[in-house]
Amino acid sequence: MTQIDQRTNDHTNILDVIHRLRDRNALFVINHSGGKDSQAMTAFLRKFVPVDQILVIHAHLPEVVWEDAWDHVRATSNGLHSIKVEASKTFFEMATRRGMWPSPKYRQCTSDLKRGPIEKAIRTHLRNNPQYGGLVVNCMGLRAEESPRRSKAIPLKINERNSKAGREWWDWLPIHDWTVNQVWNGISQAGQNPHWVYAEGLSRFSCIFCIFSTETDQQISARLRPELYRRFVLKEKELKHTMNMQGRGMEEITGIPALPDVIARPDASAI
Numbered sequence: 001m002t003q004i005d006q007r008t009n010d011h012t013n014i015l016d017v018i019h020r021l022r023d024r025n026a027l028f029v030i031n032h033s034g035g036k037d038s039q040a041m042t043a044f045l046r047k048f049v050p051v052d053q054i055l056v057i058h059a060h061l062p063e064v065v066w067e068d069a070w071d072h073v074r075a076t077s078n079g080l081h082s083i084k085v086e087a088s089k090t091f092f093e094m095a096t097r098r099g100m101w102p103s104p105k106y107r108q109c110t111s112d113l114k115r116g117p118i119e120k121a122i123r124t125h126l127r128n129n130p131q132y133g134g135l136v137v138n139c140m141g142l143r144a145e146e147s148p149r150r151s152k153a154i155p156l157k158i159n160e161r162n163s164k165a166g167r168e169w170w171d172w173l174p175i176h177d178w179t180v181n182q183v184w185n186g187i188s189q190a191g192q193n194p195h196w197v198y199a200e201g202l203s204r205f206s207c208i209f210c211i212f213s214t215e216t217d218q219q220i221s222a223r224l225r226p227e228l229y230r231r232f233v234l235k236e237k238e239l240k241h242t243m244n245m246q247g248r249g250m251e252e253i254t255g256i257p258a259l260p261d262v263i264a265r266p267d268a269s270a271i
C-alpha cells in the first residue's frame with residue numbers, strides 16, 4: 001500500500017487518495033438513508049467510480065421511518081447493487097429495554113440499528129467478493145454546515161477498528177464541504193427529485209421522529225403521521241422520559257395533543 005496520510009482535511013489531497021483507492025479496485029459503500037445528502041452523494045460518486053465498485057446499503061428501521069424510504073433509495077440508485085439491512089431489534093424495543101430514549105450523547109439508535117448492521121453487511125460482502133482484496137471506502141453523506149459537531153468531522157480517515165482480518169477500511173465523507181445548494185443542484189443535475197417529505201416542509205429526512213428533529217419538523221411529522229405520533233407520545237408517558245433532552249414532551253413541543261380516545265385504546269401502546 002502506498003503510504004498516505006491517514007487523516008486529512010485537505011479536499012484536493014483527499015480526491016487524489018480516493019482516485020488511488022478506486023484504481024486499486026476498492027469497494028465504495030454508499031450509506032444511503034433516502035435523504036437528500038445520500039442522494040446527492042450517490043450521484044456524485046457515480047461520476048467517477050465504476051458501477052461494479054459501488055454497493056448501496058440502506059439501514060431500515062421498521063415502523064419509525066418513512067415507509068417508502070427503501071423504494072426511494074432503489075429508484076435513485078438505479079443500476080447500482082443495493083441492499084437493505086435491518087437490526088434484530090426495533091427502535092421501540094430498544095427504548096423499552098433501556099427504559100429511555102436514545103440521546104445525542106448515547107446514540108444507540110445509530111450505532112445499534114444502523115452502523116452495526118451496515119458494517120456487518122460490508123464485512124460479509126467483502127468476504128464473498130474477493131476481487132476487492134478487502135479494500136473498502138465507506139461513504140457517508142455528513143456535511144460540515146449541518147452542525148458544529150459535524151464541521152469537526154475528519155473527511156477521510158482509516159478506520160482502525162475495522163481494518164483487521166485482511167481488511168483495509170477507509171471512512172470518507174464525500175460531500176463534507178458541500179453547501180445545501182450544492183446538494184439540491186447535485187440531485188437536479190442527476191435528473192432526479194428528492195423524497196416527497198421535503199416538499200411538505202421537512203428540513204431533514206431521518207426517522208419520522210428523530211432525537212435531532214426541530215420543533216417545526218416534529219409538528220409536520222405529527223400531522224403527516226398522527227398514529228405514529230400518538231405512539232411516541234404514549235411511549236414517552238410510559239417511560240417517563242422525553243425524546244427532547246430538555247425534558248419537554250412531544251405534545252408540549254408540537255402543541256398537538258394526542259387524542260384521548262386513541263390513548264385509551266388497549267393496543268395503542270403495544271411495542
Ligand code: SF4
Pocket residue numbers: 102107109110113114206207209210211212
Ligand atoms: S434518524 Fe435520528 S432517531 Fe433515527 S437513528 Fe438516526 S439519530 Fe436516531
